[in-house]
Amino acid sequence: MSRQSEGPRHPLSQAARSDADRISETSLHERPRPSAGCHVCHATQWTLVCSSGEIFSQRRQLERFYRRRWHAQPSGTSEDRWIFTQNYLTSIVACLECGLLYRNPRPRPEAITRAYLATRNDHESVRTEFETQGRWFRSKAGMLCGYLPVRSRTAPRVLEIGGGTGGFLAEGQALGWEMLDLDPDHALTDLGRRRGSATLQSTIEDAGWSGETFDAVTIWNSFGQLSDPHPLLNSVVPLIRSGGMLVIRIPNGACFEWAMALRAKLPKPWRRPLDAALAWNDLLTFPYLYGYSPVGLTSFMSSFGLTLRACHADTLPSVPAARLKWWAGLEERMVKGGCRTACAVSRQPVRGDFHLAPWLDVYFERP
Numbered sequence: 001m002s003r004q005s006e007g008p009r010h011p012l013s014q015a016a017r018s019d020a021d022r023i024s025e026t027s028l029h030e031r032p033r034p035s036a037g038c039h040v041c042h043a044t045q046w047t048l049v050c051s052s053g054e055i056f057s058q059r060r061q062l063e064r065f066y067r068r069r070w071h072a073q074p075s076g077t078s079e080d081r082w083i084f085t086q087n088y089l090t091s092i093v094a095c096l097e098c099g100l101l102y103r104n105p106r107p108r109p110e111a112i113t114r115a116y117l118a119t120r121n122d123h124e125s126v127r128t129e130f131e132t133q134g135r136w137f138r139s140k141a142g143m144l145c146g147y148l149p150v151r152s153r154t155a156p157r158v159l160e161i162g163g164g165t166g167g168f169l170a171e172g173q174a175l176g177w178e179m180l181d182l183d184p185d186h187a188l189t190d191l192g193r194r195r196g197s198a199t200l201q202s203t204i205e206d207a208g209w210s211g212e213t214f215d216a217v218t219i220w221n222s223f224g225q226l227s228d229p230h231p232l233l234n235s236v237v238p239l240i241r242s243g244g245m246l247v248i249r250i251p252n253g254a255c256f257e258w259a260m261a262l263r264a265k266l267p268k269p270w271r272r273p274l275d276a277a278l279a280w281n282d283l284l285t286f287p288y289l290y291g292y293s294p295v296g297l298t299s300f301m302s303s304f305g306l307t308l309r310a311c312h313a314d315t316l317p318s319v320p321a322a323r324l325k326w327w328a329g330l331e332e333r334m335v336k337g338g339c340r341t342a343c344a345v346s347r348q349p350v351r352g353d354f355h356l357a358p359w360l361d362v363y364f365e366r367p
């Protein structure tokens with residue numbers, strides 16, 4: 001049976017799904033009811049960026065987008081692109097004080113955690129992602145090289161949180177770094193150990209480490225999906241040596257907000273190039289709990305004693321070529337190339353909002 005004939009696979013566990021369904025039933029037809037304020041500045045006033053009805057429409061559009069471009073697959077990997085863990089109808093709002101984007105309302109944190117643990121990461125799809133993203137992670141390791149504190153006698157110690165496929169860990173090891181990967185997902189850590197990598201199935205809060213241990217900590221995935229990043233940052237910042245780096249990769253909330261404002265002004269046919277850019281970068285429907293801007297994230301990190309060192313514009317890593325029809329692969333390369341060119345030409349300052357960049361790598365230093 002082809003994937004097209006199957007119903008969408010929902011990655012939420014049953015318990016989490018009941019929360020999500022309850023939200024989708026109410027939020028589509030009613031004015032959103034705030035269930036939470038801004039976790040950065042604690043303000044409760046917000047302005048609407050994208051209504052739940054609009055998110056519903058974008059989700060349908062995203063499904064059509066990928067069904068048209070994906071090969072029929074024996075596994076359900078194509079659906080992962082439009083059936084995200086944050087797959088419930090809600091509004092996207094912006095904090096009136098600090099500009100943080102967040103989903104409102106949203107399920108309880110316990111339901112969100114259960115949803116992530118229920119997400120499938122089979123060995124075959126992880127292996128394919130690992131092979132595809134090698135070059136991308138090589139560029140990330142090369143970039144981090146320029147920011148690591150220089151130590152003549154010992155190799156840099158680098159911790160990756162939520163290592164996913166293990167691509168960055170492998171590239172760091174190839175550069176001679178002492179790498180450690182921390183991930184709560186059993187399938188991912190199991191695969192990492194089979195490759196001989198130093199992976200630990202745990203969260204940073206449960207790891208129980210103390211003292212200044214690492215030259216750099218990287219969070220390439222999932223920072224925007226943390227219900228409350230405070231416990232993680234309270235645990236991780238003291239582990240970074242003086243002069244060391246915390247690198248966080250985020251979907252750019254400022255980019256999504258700018259795109260939604262532009263999209264609302266455009267006639268429908270003219271939206272297609274913008275929607276394609278958003279879809280190829282996983283920004284359509286904004287399936288993340290939080291959307292930080294570079295300015296907002298810098299302000300948030302300063303409360304943990306970290307200072308901004310650099311901000312780099314980027315796009316989402318490429319989809320494995322074998323999963324796409326040939327013309328879709330070409331379209332993806334052209335769209336992402338266009339995004340990178342637009343970012344480079346606009347020459348946005350380090351402290352600007354980088355609104356043309358779908359994704360950002362933000363480097364913070366511990367003084």
Ligand SMILES: [Zn+2]
Pocket residue numbers: 038039040041042043095096097098099100
């Ligand atoms: Zn705020």
